[in-house]
Amino acid sequence: MNAKIWLSSPHMGGTEQAFVKEAFDTNWVAPLGPNVNGFEQDLSLFLGEGTHVAALSSGTAGLHLGLVLLGVKAGDEVICQSMTFSASANPIAYVGATPVFVDSEDETWNMSPVLLEKAIKDRMEKGKKPKAIIPVHLYGMPAKMHELMAVANRYDIPVLEDAAEALGSSINGKMCGTFGAIGILSFNGNKIITTSGGGALVSNKSDVVEEARFLSTQARDAAPHYQHSKIGYNYRISNLCAGVGRGQMEVLAKRIEQRRAIYQQYVNRLSGVRGITLLTEPTGYFSNRWLSAILIDPSLAGFSREDLRLEFEKDNIESRPLWKPMHLQPIFSSYAYYGDGTCEKLFENGLCLPSGSNLTQADMDRVFAVIDRMIK
Numbered sequence: 001m002n003a004k005i006w007l008s009s010p011h012m013g014g015t016e017q018a019f020v021k022e023a024f025d026t027n028w029v030a031p032l033g034p035n036v037n038g039f040e041q042d043l044s045l046f047l048g049e050g051t052h053v054a055a056l057s058s059g060t061a062g063l064h065l066g067l068v069l070l071g072v073k074a075g076d077e078v079i080c081q082s083m084t085f086s087a088s089a090n091p092i093a094y095v096g097a098t099p100v101f102v103d104s105e106d107e108t109w110n111m112s113p114v115l116l117e118k119a120i121k122d123r124m125e126k127g128k129k130p131k132a133i134i135p136v137h138l139y140g141m142p143a144k145m146h147e148l149m150a151v152a153n154r155y156d157i158p159v160l161e162d163a164a165e166a167l168g169s170s171i172n173g174k175m176c177g178t179f180g181a182i183g184i185l186s187f188n189g190n191k192i193i194t195t196s197g198g199g200a201l202v203s204n205k206s207d208v209v210e211e212a213r214f215l216s217t218q219a220r221d222a223a224p225h226y227q228h229s230k231i232g233y234n235y236r237i238s239n240l241c242a243g244v245g246r247g248q249m250e251v252l253a254k255r256i257e258q259r260r261a262i263y264q265q266y267v268n269r270l271s272g273v274r275g276i277t278l279l280t281e282p283t284g285y286f287s288n289r290w291l292s293a294i295l296i297d298p299s300l301a302g303f304s305r306e307d308l309r310l311e312f313e314k315d316n317i318e319s320r321p322l323w324k325p326m327h328l329q330p331i332f333s334s335y336a337y338y339g340d341g342t343c344e345k346l347f348e349n350g351l352c353l354p355s356g357s358n359l360t361q362a363d364m365d366r367v368f369a370v371i372d373r374m375i376k
Helices: 017-023 034-047 059-069 090-094 113-125 147-153 204-216 239-249 252-270 304-313 342-349 361-375
Strands: 052-056 077-081 098-102 132-134 160-162 184-185 201-202 274-280 294-296 350-353
Touching: 017 034, 017 239, 034 052, 034 201, 034 239, 052 059, 052 090, 052 204, 059 090, 059 132, 059 160, 059 184, 059 201, 059 204, 077 113, 090 098, 098 113, 113 147, 132 160, 147 201, 201 204, 252 274, 252 294, 252 361, 294 342, 304 361, 342 350
Parallel strands: 077 098, 077 132, 160 184
Antiparallel strands: 052 201, 184 201, 274 294, 294 350
């Protein structure tokens, strides 16, 4: 059997081991230490605009803390993009709140500003003003943040920005994760850079990030004994994992360039192919192209996204349908949803293609051989 081609696998830069070795050599293998501080500083500098960062154990932890920091409590409602991974929605349940799902628009595949406003108006008419809004930058493509923020500001609802897939993506130079009151990042194993497992909470308000650091280290009060006045969480990243992150930050710009080059290969080979379309950047938008994805119209292409996925599988190539919308998930199907059918069509026809920055040209040739076979 051919060697496995992964959808998006970790890609080390070479200097990660030096940071990890330093942690071992200095015995900084406890949860916090110099690598954590350095990683946070590296991220702050990269994101710019005075952004403050708390490095955490996962992006999901960041979303949970973000909701806590925004004062979301049991019985509140939180608007969430339906077209996303479940980690965007699960933290709403962690705090005992109720999710309200909103459909995507077809230009970026992210939350529709029009349907967001429709949802807010309807919830308010029902006596439930949402406490927060969670838009997501799918596959590295920025959501329409200017329009979404305008709606959120009109109704004075804070935005918790899920930029788990979008480190390095931007709109007119402003980085994803820095638009909302709070943003989150993910460094899971398949992300554009990884710390094996990890994430971050970001904000332009230093006091918000300081509180996140406090809550994520079990909310221990300043006392000689262990004293706690708030519920805390064990959500901080380890000094070892942060060392991996520091090495990864040194190659982040290169990884973005490599992912965009992979996407460009797909554009060059698939543009003009009947029934296949790719997600393009609106003017002023810059995507890190974490994953390259296509839509397949079976009536025009002569095959479906599932046909292509199974054909890839035969050749030991990993591909994946687009996220199954949250309002179609068994656990969330009973909650309110405001949509026009966009994300259902995306899920039905969309496929994520191999996109890792460590793909070789031989790997890409294998991918295209399968696609060419389907087209013919």
